[in-house]
Amino acid sequence: MLLLLLIGSDLQTKLIIFTIFFSCAVCAIFFTSYFFSLLIQRREDEIKKIREDRESLLLRLLFEDNSEESNDEILAGYKEFSPIVKGNYLGKKKRKLLRQMMIDEMLKMKKNLSGAGVEDLYKLYDKLSLHEDSYRKLETKKYQLIVMGIRELSEMNFKTYYRFIYRCTNHPQEDVRIEAQVAIVRLFGVKGLRFLSIVTYAISEWQQMTLLHLLNNMKKDKPKGFDKWFDSKNDSVIIFSLRLAEMYNCLEFLEKIQHLLHHPNDTVKIQSVFCTRNIYDESTEPQLLAYYPIVNKPVRMAILVVLQSLSTDLSIPFLYKQLFDNDVEIRFCILKVLHRLCESIDIINVIENEPEKKESIVRMLEQIKSEEHIYN
Amino acid sequence: MKILIVEDETMTLKMLSMKLKKDGYEVIQAEDGRMAMEYIEKEGCPDMVITDIMMPFFSGLEVVEKVRKQLLSKIPIIVLSAMGQEESVSSAFALGADDYITKPFNPNELSMRVKRLIGL
Amino acid sequence: MYWEVWFFYFFTYGILIYSIILLSAYMLIGVYSVFENIQHMKKHGFTDYSMVASSAVVPAISILAPAYNESATIVENVRSLFSIYYNNLELIVINDGSKDDSLQKLIDAYNLIKVPYFVNERVTTKPVRGVYKSTNAAFKKLTVIDKVNGGKADALNVGLNIASKKYVTCIDVDCILEQDALLRMVKPFMSNPDKRVIATGGVIRVANSCEVQGGKITKVHVPKDILARIQTVEYIRAFLLGRMAWSKLNGLLIISGAFGMFDKEIALTVGGYDTKTVGEDMELIVRMRLYMEDAKLPYAVRYISDPLCWTEVPISYKILWRQRDRWTRGTVETLWTHKKMFFNRKYGVLGLLSYPHWFFFEFMAPIIEFTGWAFFIVYAMLGMIEWHFYFLLLILIMCFGYLFSAFSILIETFTFRQYKEKRDVPKLLIAVLLEPFIFHLFVVGAAIRGILKMLLKETTGWGEMTRGGFTKKESTKG
Numbered sequence: 001m002l003l004l005l006l007i008g009s010d011l012q013t014k015l016i017i018f019t020i021f022f023s024c025a026v027c028a029i030f031f032t033s034y035f036f037s038l039l040i041q042r043r044e045d046e047i048k049k050i051r052e053d054r055e056s057l058l059l060r061l062l063f064e065d066n067s068e069e070s071n072d073e074i075l076a077g078y079k080e081f082s083p084i085v086k087g088n089y090l091g092k093k094k095r096k097l098l099r100q101m102m103i104d105e106m107l108k109m110k111k112n113l114s115g116a117g118v119e120d121l122y123k124l125y126d127k128l129s130l131h132e133d134s135y136r137k138l139e140t141k142k143y144q145l146i147v148m149g150i151r152e153l154s155e156m157n158f159k160t161y162y163r164f165i166y167r168c169t170n171h172p173q174e175d176v177r178i179e180a181q182v183a184i185v186r187l188f189g190v191k192g193l194r195f196l197s198i199v200t201y202a203i204s205e206w207q208q209m210t211l212l213h214l215l216n217n218m219k220k221d222k223p224k225g226f227d228k229w230f231d232s233k234n235d236s237v238i239i240f241s242l243r244l245a246e247m248y249n250c251l252e253f254l255e256k257i258q259h260l261l262h263h264p265n266d267t268v269k270i271q272s273v274f275c276t277r278n279i280y281d282e283s284t285e286p287q288l289l290a291y292y293p294i295v296n297k298p299v300r301m302a303i304l305v306v307l308q309s310l311s312t313d314l315s316i317p318f319l320y321k322q323l324f325d326n327d328v329e330i331r332f333c334i335l336k337v338l339h340r341l342c343e344s345i346d347i348i349n350v351i352e353n354e355p356e357k358k359e360s361i362v363r364m365l366e367q368i369k370s371e372e373h374i375y376n
Numbered sequence: 377m378k379i380l381i382v383e384d385e386t387m388t389l390k391m392l393s394m395k396l397k398k399d400g401y402e403v404i405q406a407e408d409g410r411m412a413m414e415y416i417e418k419e420g421c422p423d424m425v426i427t428d429i430m431m432p433f434f435s436g437l438e439v440v441e442k443v444r445k446q447l448l449s450k451i452p453i454i455v456l457s458a459m460g461q462e463e464s465v466s467s468a469f470a471l472g473a474d475d476y477i478t479k480p481f482n483p484n485e486l487s488m489r490v491k492r493l494i495g496l
Numbered sequence: 497m498y499w500e501v502w503f504f505y506f507f508t509y510g511i512l513i514y515s516i517i518l519l520s521a522y523m524l525i526g527v528y529s530v531f532e533n534i535q536h537m538k539k540h541g542f543t544d545y546s547m548v549a550s551s552a553v554v555p556a557i558s559i560l561a562p563a564y565n566e567s568a569t570i571v572e573n574v575r576s577l578f579s580i581y582y583n584n585l586e587l588i589v590i591n592d593g594s595k596d597d598s599l600q601k602l603i604d605a606y607n608l609i610k611v612p613y614f615v616n617e618r619v620t621t622k623p624v625r626g627v628y629k630s631t632n633a634a635f636k637k638l639t640v641i642d643k644v645n646g647g648k649a650d651a652l653n654v655g656l657n658i659a660s661k662k663y664v665t666c667i668d669v670d671c672i673l674e675q676d677a678l679l680r681m682v683k684p685f686m687s688n689p690d691k692r693v694i695a696t697g698g699v700i701r702v703a704n705s706c707e708v709q710g711g712k713i714t715k716v717h718v719p720k721d722i723l724a725r726i727q728t729v730e731y732i733r734a735f736l737l738g739r740m741a742w743s744k745l746n747g748l749l750i751i752s753g754a755f756g757m758f759d760k761e762i763a764l765t766v767g768g769y770d771t772k773t774v775g776e777d778m779e780l781i782v783r784m785r786l787y788m789e790d791a792k793l794p795y796a797v798r799y800i801s802d803p804l805c806w807t808e809v810p811i812s813y814k815i816l817w818r819q820r821d822r823w824t825r826g827t828v829e830t831l832w833t834h835k836k837m838f839f840n841r842k843y844g845v846l847g848l849l850s851y852p853h854w855f856f857f858e859f860m861a862p863i864i865e866f867t868g869w870a871f872f873i874v875y876a877m878l879g880m881i882e883w884h885f886y887f888l889l890l891i892l893i894m895c896f897g898y899l900f901s902a903f904s905i906l907i908e909t910f911t912f913r914q915y916k917e918k919r920d921v922p923k924l925l926i927a928v929l930l931e932p933f934i935f936h937l938f939v940v941g942a943a944i945r946g947i948l949k950m951l952l953k954e955t956t957g958w959g960e961m962t963r964g965g966f967t968k969k970e971s972t973k974g
Contacts, residue, residue, distance in 0.1 A: 015888040022895035029902040030925050037909045037921040044916070055387070063394035063483070112388045115482030144538045175539060205686035209553050236689060328616045366612035374611065374629060430581075467634070 050098065054105040062109075062120050081128050099133050106130075107155055125156040138164055147179045154183030162187060169195035178207050185214050190223040193244070196237050197228050203236040212243060222248045230256050235265045242271040246278050254279050261291055266298060273302040277309060285310055289318050297327065304333035311337050320350045324357065331357070332364050339368050377494055380404045382412040382427035382439055383456065388479065392426065395483045396490065409439045421449045424494050428456045428479075429464045437467055444472035452493035456481065504880060511868045512889065518857050519896045526737035526900065532744050533736060533911050536801055543683070545676045555682055556584040558664045558760070560655035562648050563589060567596040571605040574638070577667075582678045587638045588655045593622075593645030602640050607632045619653045619768035622646035627658070649769035649776040656760060656768050665757040666777070670807050672703055672713055673755075677804040681757045684798035691794045694784050697748070697756045698804035699735050701914065702728040706806060713806050718920045721811040725927040726935045728809075732924075733904040735801070736911070743799035747850035749782060755805040762787065773833070775826020782834050789843050803914065817942045824946030828859065832950075862943040894932055901928040 057078070061071050075081050079090045080098040090098075106121055113121065125131065130152075137149030138161065150165055165187075168180035181203075184192035229241035230253070238260065245253055257279055260272040276284050288303050288310070295303075307315060319334050338347050344365050351358045379401045383389040386407075393403045404422060406412035408431055416422070425443060429436035436455055443449050455468045455476045465476050475489050559577060563570055570589075577587050591599045602608060613627035621643070628640040643654055652666055663682060667673070674680075677698065685693045704719035719725050742748040756777060766787045769776040781797065788795040810816040831854060838855065840847035875881050905924050908914070915924065 012885060012888075015885065015892065019888050019892050019895065022892060022899065026895050026898045026902065029899060029906060033902055033906040033909060033925065034921050036906065038918065040909060040913070041916060041918065044913075055390075059390055059394050063391065063398055065398075108387060109391070110480075112385070112391060112480050113483070114480040115484060117391075117481075117483045202689035204689050205555075206683055207687075209686065212553060332614070332616070360614060363612060363614040367614050370611045374609075374631060463634070 047101070050101050051105065054098075054101045055109075058102070058105050058109060058124075061124060062117065066120065075128075096133070099128075099130060102128070103130050103133060103152055103156075107152065110155055122157045125158065131156070131158045131160070134158070135161060143173045143176050147175050150176070150179045150183045154186045157187065159187055166195065170199045170201065172201075174201075177201060181207065182210060182214065185211055189218045190215065190221050193223050193225065196232070196241065197225060199237065200234060202234065203240055208236075208240050208243065211240070212247065215244075215247070220248065222250060226250065226253055226256070230260065235263075235268055238263070238265075238268050239271045242268070242275045246275045249278055251279055254281060254284075258284070258287060261287070266296070269295065269299045270302045273299065273306055277306055280310060285312060285314055289315060292318075292322070297330065300330060301333055304330070304337055307337045308340065311341060313341060316341055320347075323347070323351055323361070324354065328360065331361065335361060335364050336368055339365065344369070377424070378402045378404060378422035379424045379426060379490070379494075380406060380412060380415065380422040382406045382409060382425065382431070382436065384408055384428060384431045388428075388456075388481070391483070392481070392486065395486060399487050399490070401490070409435065412439055413442060416443070416447070421447065421451050424452045424454070424490065426454045426456065426490075429468060430458060437464065437471060440468055440471045440473050454489060454493070504875065507868075507871050511864065514864055515893050515896075518861060519893075519900070521853065521857055522737070522900060525741045526903065528744070529737045529739070529741040530907055532740040533801065533907065536740070537911050545679050554582065554584050554679070555663060555686060556586065556661035557582065557678060557682060557757070558586040558588055558655070558659035558661040560652055560659065560664055560666045561587070561589050562592055562651035562655070562666075563594065563598060564592045564645070564648075564651075565594045565596050565598065567594070567598045567601055570598045571601050574602065574606070578635075578637070580673065580678065581675050584661075585637055585678075586659065586661050588641065588659060589638065590641045590643065590651040590655050592647070592651040593643060599640070599642055603628065606630045606635045606638060606640075608638075608640055613658075615654075615657055618657055618764045621650050621653045621657065624654060647771055649771040649773075652776070653768040653771075656764055659760055662760060663757055664760045664763065665755070667755060667805075668807070671700075671755055672708060672806040674802075674804050674806075675712065677755075678757075680800050680802060680804060681755075684796075684800070685757075685759065688796060688798075691796045692759070692762075692788070693796050693798055694759045694762045694788060695756060695781055696798045696800060698800045699739075699802065700731065700755065701803045701806045702731055703806035703808050704728075704811065716914050717917070718915050718923045719809075719811075722927065722930065723811050723813070723816065723935065724809050725923060726931050729901055729905065729924055729927050729931065731809075732908050733901055736907050737900070737904045739799050740801055742850065743797070743801075745845050745849065746796055747845040748797050748799055749778070749846070749850050749854060756781070758784070770833075773826060773829040774822050775830050778826055779830040779833065782830055785846060786834060786837070786843070789846065803912065813938065816938070817945075820939045820942035821946040821949070824862075824943040825950055827854070828947060828950050831855065831859065859947075862940045863947065865940050866944050897932060897936075898928060901931065 057074070060074055064070065078098075080095045080102075103125075106125060110118060110121055134149045134152040134156075137145040137152075140146065146168070150168065153161060154165065162184070165180050165183050168176050169184060171177040171180060177199075181195055181199075184195060186192075223244055226241055226245060229237050232238055232241075242257065242260065244250075245257060257272050257275050261269055263269055263272070273288070276288070285307070288307065292300055292303055311319075315337065319338050322334055323331060323338075325331055325334070335347070347365065348358065348362060351361055379396055381389060381392050381396070381403060383392065383405075384407055389405055389407065393405055396403050404415060406415060409427075412425070412427070421443070425439070427436040427439045440453055440455065443451070443453060452475075453473045455465065455473045456479055457465050457468075457476055458479050468476065474493060477486060477489060559580075561574075561577065563573075566573070574587070574589060577589075589602065591602070607630050608628040609631055610626045611629045613624075615624050615627070623644050625642045625644065628642065630636065630638055639658065641654055641658060643651065655666075656664060663685060665678070665681065681696050681698060684696045702719060702724060703713065704721060704724040705717045706713050707715040707717070719728060739748065758780070762784050763780060766780070766783045768780070770779050770783075773779050785795075785797065810819055831851070834851075837843045837847045837851045839852060843851075872881070872886070902925060905921065905928070909921065915921065
């Protein structure tokens with residue numbers, strides 16, 4: 001009817017109709033916004049109360065008298081943690097919500113606890129069968145839920161479903177993949193790094209940082225698998241392996257690491273240079289010096305950084321030659337190395353014949369010297 | 377024995393309180409340095425202070441300093457610090473703190489250190 | 497006689513058609529934005545920032561803070577920079593030739609001494625008079641640079657020259673940062689292995705009437721002042737129903753000047769900030785983008801939709817006028833400088849969508865509206881107006897506007913929910929109702945003034961730096 005009205009009328013009437021329509025739409029949206037905001041607020045308040053309740057429950061279970069009996073006593077009052085029997089029915093949704101809130105609180109609390117406290121959390125998670133709720137998430141198609149499920153299981157150290165999680169370490173969906181990789185490492189430490197042999201997607205810098213951070217807080221057993229990983233077609237795997245090798249001081253791979261200096265990817269080259277900070281022998285320094293002329297600037301900067309700790313008098317003649325480089329940043333890095341090895345006056349003598357460069361070098365040397373002594 | 381806990385993270389504050397209460401101490405909670413100082417000024421020094429370092433507005437270091445330098449009190453002080461804050465911890469010791477615990481904290485370790493300093 | 501009538505109808509229907517196209521465009525972007533927001537909300541909370549926050553392996557960031565004549569507050573402001581929760585920072589304060597004793601105050605407060613320094617002038621700037629570092633190891637992160645006055649952009653360029661870390665961010669000190677803001681800003685740089693992220697930007701939220709303790713927002717309130725409220729709605733609209741969509745298309749032209757992070761290397765390669773424009777931050781981003789487009793390197797500019805930065809908005813008409821005038825000038829200067837992008841297929845989304853959108857719907861809109869009103873008044877005086885027709889037209893357009901704003905508030909309620917009190921949503925809705933009457937025409941006027949200034953080449957640059965760096969905006973508290 002409205003359409004008929006629209007078609008069969010003049011512009012003015014059309015306008016009036018449109019205006020009325022839109023005014024109503026506006027009012028509708030205004031009321032909807034207000035209404036929904038109240039609704040959502042109420043729900044949030046409810047949830048907040050439930051959360052607080054869960055938190056107190058958890059605190060009591062963990063910190064009051066820890067014994068089995070007293071905990072069982074406390075838990076008896078909470079239907080959602082008893083098996084579902086007749087007369088015990090809570091409502092599927094409510095039960096699910098209460099249990100989920102409990103898991104959330106446990107995850108939160110884990111961040112603030114270490115040692116024995118965390119072990120108690122794991123036991124509680126098992127005892128209350130909360131892993132069933134987490135597992136159910138893995139069976140859905142919604143990837144956000146899968147991620148949550150993986151996280152809960154791994155944070156609570158529940159290893160039963162590790163195969164599923166391991167399969168997800170090369171999942172096409174990025175969030176699932178990342179979470180699975182972190183989860184496997186969380187659960188199994190360096191053994192979990194097996195996924196490096198199968199992952200085809202690039203591992204981002206952030207993810208590498210996360211994994212290294214995790215591993216740093218764990219036992220220091222060396223990872224096994226470097227042979228495969230250094231030959232990986234996935235460059236990010238090589239880079240990550242180099243970082244691992246550095247972290248775990250894998251001196252046995254010195255040759256392989258030096259070989260990677262010739263990898264086509266610059267980032268791999270740079271990482272293998274950085275690796276030599278910890279993994280080196282007498283042949284490293286001359287290798288780096290030999291290598292320097294054939295690489296481009298970012299790799300050269302990396303070499304110079306490493307030479308700051310590695311270099312001996314052997315490097316001096318080569319570096320003197322490089323001092324004439326037109327790039328200011330390179331010169332500065334070279335000076336940082338030379339400064340350790342020889343006297344400023346000798347350095348300055350080398351560039352006597354190029355007054356422009358000499359001036360900048362003199363000032364750079366002053367800066368380097370002052371940085372060393374400023375706190376004395 | 378009274379222990380004053382100064383911590384802005386509610387969860388950590390609750391956990392610390394419950395653990396120490398279970399160990400038999402009387403616990404006073406303060407959510408920031410100002411509340412802590414107000415309490416001390418009103419009720420006098422407790423038997424021990426446990427304070428977080430990284431707090432907004434009135435850091436734990438200032439609490440330590442005030443207790444030692446202004447009130448000239450020798451009560452034991454433990455500072456809580458997150459990882460990667462070694463500098464703050466050494467500053468705390470320089471100001472007169474007695475011990476430190478890293479977060480996330482181990483409840484048993486906490487009990488041990490508290491016991492060592494004021495014994496119960 | 498004919499052409500007058502013809503012109504009249506052209507003007508009337510022209511404006512109507514323009515309005516419809518404009519509103520449809522906004523609606524489209526709005527809807528797309530909403531989808532993106534929902535996607536984002538699903539992902540929200542995945543990343544565990546707390547784990548990484550205290551890690552030693554976080555990427556290093558340089559913070560640049562230009563300062564001019566801020567003797568009263570500078571020590572305190574630098575102190576608040578020190579309390580930023582991030583492990584690997586370098587703080588660079590640039591004293592842009594202050595005429596007061598800002599520098600001396602810093603020297604005294606932080607035990608600074610002048611150190612020999614070689615400045616690698618990759619971008620040419622006004623001369624640096626000295627570089628200062630602290631003798632107190634607690635202030636190791638701080639570097640203070642004293643230079644000859646050259647304006648905010650010039651000061652930032654000196655900062656770029658001296659910064660030693662890979663990523664730089666220029667924080668206006670007015671801005672109150674969320675605790676993990678830096679971490680969130682730096683994450684995109686490290687999470688995209690196949691593209692080079694050259695800049696990230698965050699959402700700016702309105703801090704008026706919010707409770708602040710120890711440099712952190714403790715409670716969010718809808719601002720008491722009505723102008724601030726209207727601007728809150730404006731910000732919600734712009735961010736929720738605009739930025740998200742553009743970011744996904746990788747066509748984001750602006751990152752708010754108050755808070756943005758750049759890849760230092762690219763910023764230096766393109767020549768740093770342009771000292772001749774008022775919108776130097778926007779212009780730099782556009783130039784960085786064009787550089788990457790021209791070099792055909794895969795890149796992205798990422799926008800982080802979580803609220804990261806809170807700032808006070810003007811509550812006096814005078815300051816609001818100046819702000820909008822300046823924003824318009826900045827935008828127009830930038831667009832004019834890079835006009836080669838216009839409908840240029842070579843620049844992909846930027847050239848075919850972003851720039852034209854900006855030109856037709858942000859630049860032209862105030863002009864067309866102003867022209868519309870001007871003609872309206874003329875025709876009204878000539879007695880040629882069919883009043884009920886125009887009245888209806890006006891209401892229709894206003895309804896569209898209301899719809900859009902209210903919709904954005906609805907989305908805000910479902911997504912970020914910053915405003916949680918019972919009365920908050922009605923307060924915002926009332927602000928929506930009042931906006932056309934006390935706000936909209938005013939900012940249109942300011943925009944027109946800005947455009948006129950540009951056309952007549954009245955002023956360039958900042959003149960004496962009255963904003964930026966640490967200066968607290970005059971009487972914006974409310």
